[in-house]
Amino acid sequence: MTFESPSASGLTRRGMLTGAAAIGAGSVGLATAPAAAAPLTARGYRTRVVLAGTAGGPPPQDGRLGICTVVLVEDRAYLVDLGPGAVTAYARAGLTMEQVQSVFITHLHSDHLAEVYNLFWLNYGAPGARGNISRSVGIYGPGPAGSVPQAPGAPVQQPEAPTPGLTDFLRGAVAATAYDLNTRMAESRKPDIWNVLDPHDIELPDIGASATNRAPDMEPFEVMDDGFVRVTAILVDHPPVFPSFAYRFDTADGSVVVSGDTAPSDNLVRLARGADLLVHEVYDHAYFATINPRLAETFSRTHTASDRVGQLASAAGVGTLALSHLVPAGVRDVPDQVWKRHARKSFGGTVVVGRDGDTIGIGGRTK
Template identity: 40%
Template sequence: MLASFGVGAAAASLAACSPASSAASTASAASRRFGPLPLSGQQTKLVLLGTSGGPPYWPGSERQGISSALVVGDRYYVIDAGHGVMHQARKAELGTKFETDMEGPLDALAGIFLTHLHSDHVVDLNNILSEGLYNGLQSVDRIPIWGPGNRGQVPELFGPGLPPEPVSPGNPTPGTKEMTDLIVQAFATDFNDRLFDNRKPRPEELWEAHDVPVPARYMKDPNTDPCPEMDPFTFFEDDYVKVSATLVNHAPVFPALGYRFDTDAGSVVFSGDTGKTPNIISLAKNADVLVHEVIDKSWPESLFPEPRDEAQEGLYQHLIQAHTVIEDVGPIAQEAGVETLVLSHLVPGNRPDEVWEACGEGFDGRLIIGHDLDVIGIGS
């Protein structure tokens, strides 16, 4: 079951909510400042496939790994591929053949966009690629896969001591295109079995991976300036969406990207993993929806309780600066002038909604605390 909400002109009145949002969610609707709404036939909608943040499988939480889908007409685009994407896409009834064995839900997949290459954002990319042929992935049009390029150098060692030998020293920081090629190499036995025994298409007939072309002037030194202030740039456009990107502050990860999708119905922005940065405000300016990550800093405080030594303080600051704390999220959305703020990539993923309600402080728009399989209609 899906919980459905409306954004835009159709959101002026309140109606009944799908049961999937749970009694607790419905009871707190007033304080979250959104009304549960039907989709009203909207053809453009945001589907939260997974809303958990980070690699932990949080105790007591059923949230799946971070991933969203933007549905535009008869196709959809996936943003990040955390654990559970394939199952969630079927549960969300994406595509046109989600009820047919081996023909959905990937029959309408039109693109994959990765914000950065941490495992919790890419771990199920392989599942989409290697099992896609048996879940609707077609060779009619190659699916574009976009994400950050090669970092160029390993991060500096955090804390004192001698740096370790890097993993895969010949290519320690592959970008999206290289990573995708390496997935094919790693699963060549499977791909060749499908090719020779099942007469399935070759991988390169199904998708094409690309590194997002961040302008060179912003790529100078990932260790000292991983998020220079910049204007968003457009790198992808088809008949349904125009996609722009900016660097975000998830140091030492580089490049880490936020994305903006502009459609005829409205605009949706995904922050990716980031600390507070003016780049997100520029990217999200006057957007209909901003999907933003958040961290409850009481969690790192519990990991590193005071008094902290220098190393512990460094680790604590590292966590809260590479993510956005609760008190900063609302003001970011307010300054950007967005209509609706949707919280996703919740760290930790097992906090009750009441904790996240504080993200609405300093924000005059609608706040939606994201849950897996929520559906948010875009436009009137």
């Protein structure tokens, strides 16, 4: 497992400093160059992971864009989640729209879903600076939850259909943007957007999972296999959201697991067993306990604290742990060394504190 810096045109001061200091496995760099920068690759590695956007939470953050993790097999890009600013993060990482093969959504919270439609709406038809999407792309994610969480006095939006799934979301987005789509098809001869959108609500195995039994013990199940990558999923617990998935990508070069949002999960450990890389969400409990104890208590039930994530990585036996979907996400809120120190309390492998554009090579160099 190796970490590579971006090309010289994309290096920041942090990237140059870490590159100069790196030994052994290599260096971790940042991609903060504009969209025109050369593509980011882990040189000589056929399979790479780009932490394109590393922020958790919907609001804008200082120094990080919304969550988007990209598994690259050769030049084929498999995207996991598209939070606020994720399309920009993807472009800044030097990746093109032609590379997009499939998209996987872990759950239907806004900070994971905000730009899944934008990826296609803004980048199909006429080529832009980062190319265009011109063929059908599979988009995989949760179907309808079946029931909506209830709280005293809380209003329910769209009570006749309060739990739309991923396919419903995309249909609604197309309906809401119909005027724009129709005018562009008329004036610019853009194709029908359904030529590129191919949504799939993931069908769950018959294990008794429901909105009140969100993540029962289960085995991973296959979502997609295109000959380059086999994608399996498992339910994780991110109350009150259901379904909430973690994904595993098995390639000829190694395996990558992306946790999605989850409290500490035995299912996640099962999915990640023996993986080369685990990309896991984290929050800093001490930070929130100081400024908002009630929120810290909520996060303790819905997310994984930075001082517990190492236990999960150790239990799964992964080689490298990358922290992403960091909350708080501002680069000045919690120093990188604090995130790393917490994770290393119970994990002896390599820990990477995700910054937008960091690229990780999987397996051995091919050249």
